[in-house]
Amino acid sequence: MGASPPRRCSRAAIALLAALVLATAASPADARTVYRCVRDGTVSLSTAPEPGSKCEAKELDDNAVQTPNLWGSMGVFSGTLYEREQDGTLVYGTRNLPGSRPYLRFTATTPPGEPAHEGLGQVGAPRLEPFAGEFRAAAKATGVEDAWLRAIAHAESAFDADALSPKGAQGVMQLMPDVVSDYGVDDPFDAQQSIRAGARHLRALLRRYDDDRTLALAAYNAGIGTVQRYGGVPPYAETQAYIAKVQALHARYREAMGFRVERPAQ
Numbered sequence: 001m002g003a004s005p006p007r008r009c010s011r012a013a014i015a016l017l018a019a020l021v022l023a024t025a026a027s028p029a030d031a032r033t034v035y036r037c038v039r040d041g042t043v044s045l046s047t048a049p050e051p052g053s054k055c056e057a058k059e060l061d062d063n064a065v066q067t068p069n070l071w072g073s074m075g076v077f078s079g080t081l082y083e084r085e086q087d088g089t090l091v092y093g094t095r096n097l098p099g100s101r102p103y104l105r106f107t108a109t110t111p112p113g114e115p116a117h118e119g120l121g122q123v124g125a126p127r128l129e130p131f132a133g134e135f136r137a138a139a140k141a142t143g144v145e146d147a148w149l150r151a152i153a154h155a156e157s158a159f160d161a162d163a164l165s166p167k168g169a170q171g172v173m174q175l176m177p178d179v180v181s182d183y184g185v186d187d188p189f190d191a192q193q194s195i196r197a198g199a200r201h202l203r204a205l206l207r208r209y210d211d212d213r214t215l216a217l218a219a220y221n222a223g224i225g226t227v228q229r230y231g232g233v234p235p236y237a238e239t240q241a242y243i244a245k246v247q248a249l250h251a252r253y254r255e256a257m258g259f260r261v262e263r264p265a266q
Contacts, residue, residue: 046094072110076108082102123248128257135153139199142203153172215233
């Protein structure tokens with residue numbers, strides 16, 4: 001990843017650039033709010049909400065070990081960071097809006113299309129048949145996206161209701177015994193109970209991390225305590241590969257289920 005030197009370097013631009021290129025160390029900027037904006041299936045990052053886009057604010061922690069991936073699974077791509085005036089303030093973003101002027105070029109590295117998760121092999125094709133009714137019901141009950149639940153089940157157990165990991169994770173969603181207990185599961189190898197509890201657990205993680213899916217996945221894989229200890233995604237190769245795999249699978253499941261696949265804005 002890399003970027004050409006800017007003409008001048010505002011603190012807001014530095015903060016956004018850290019998110020753009022997925023820097024592993026936090027920048028010294030004061031402004032740490034970045035907006036992830038979606039319009040017509042394209043994604044942009046900005047230091048202020050974009051007119052005409054659906055934007056979600058993301059708070060970047062200066063003390064975090066790793067800046068979260070705000071893009072999604074898009075591989076390696078190049079783009080332009082633009083500068084514009086909005087409501088009397090200089091704003092930086094990656095969408096070429098009216099009145100924008102190029103500020104610098106950047107290259108972002110996001111999870112690739114075929115990452116390997118240690119012990120779980122390649123991503124593989126989406127599978128929509130296993131437990132389709134159970135996933136739909138759990139998604140409806142919890143508000144956690146169906147495609148995301150399927151991506152996690154695919155990565156965790158390959159939809160094997162009898163799966164048991166060496167560390168003791170059980171069932172379709174590979175829940176640890178303490179999680180099983182928290183959600184009142186009688187039989188962790190019952191697919192319906194596992195999927196429902198997994199969805200409830202993911203909803204709780206999303207609420208804990210302000211809908212940051214990267215941190216939620218890190219906690220699902222490595223535990224809440226580990227994420228807290230490292231202030232973000234832990235420096236574990238397995239956890240980082242797991243996050244990349246689930247993000248890649250999520251994109252494939254959304255496409256297979258008829259959703260438009262997001263791409264970077266130009």
